[in-house]
Amino acid sequence: MAKVNNLKSMDDAKKVAIELHLHKVNIVEKEAALNKKIQELVENFNNETKGDVAYCAEAEKLLKNYCKKNPQLFKEKKTIQFDGIARMGYRLGNPKLNYIQAGATEAMVFNKVKKVLGEYVGSKEWIESRKILSDYAAGKLNDATLAKGGLRVDQNQKFFVDVIMIKADENAQ
DSSP states (O other): OOOGGGOOSHHHHHHHHHHHHHHHHHHHHHHHHHHHHHHHHHHHHHHHHHHHHHHHHHHHHHHHHHHHHOGGGGSSOSEEEETTTEEEEEEEOOOEEEESSTTOOHHHHHHHHHHHSGGGBOTTSOBOHHHHHHHHHTTSSOHHHHHHTTEEEEOOEEEEEEEOOOOHHHHTO
């Protein structure tokens, strides 16, 4: 192939352009063949694992529902291990304060908090949510006290199932 800096005429430029075209066509054809092979591999993989994927989805759903129906299992520990091959449990989201009364305005709740939980109102008169949440977590506040102020603490629970990936023969030992 002629080097770009050795082009001395339009004929040289045309030869390089033709070679460039042939190489580009070759690359595109090989890439198309590669993509076809990849697509076939993906389809084969999907067909071979279709039953496993369906079973896993159903089993995880069953285990998560079991966790939700039996929260007492997680009073002491958030996670239960099964012989080192799987575990189930829950993860807590960040706690947040919400109004108990539907349709309550910030001003309504603020006045209740100011009256009942005055120490949780800042100098610029706002509800100190972080302090409330901190004291609630420490046990200094309870649900009943918060309810008097028109508040409650909500926290999302997300149940999970993890499978620890080891070979089956390693687990048999």
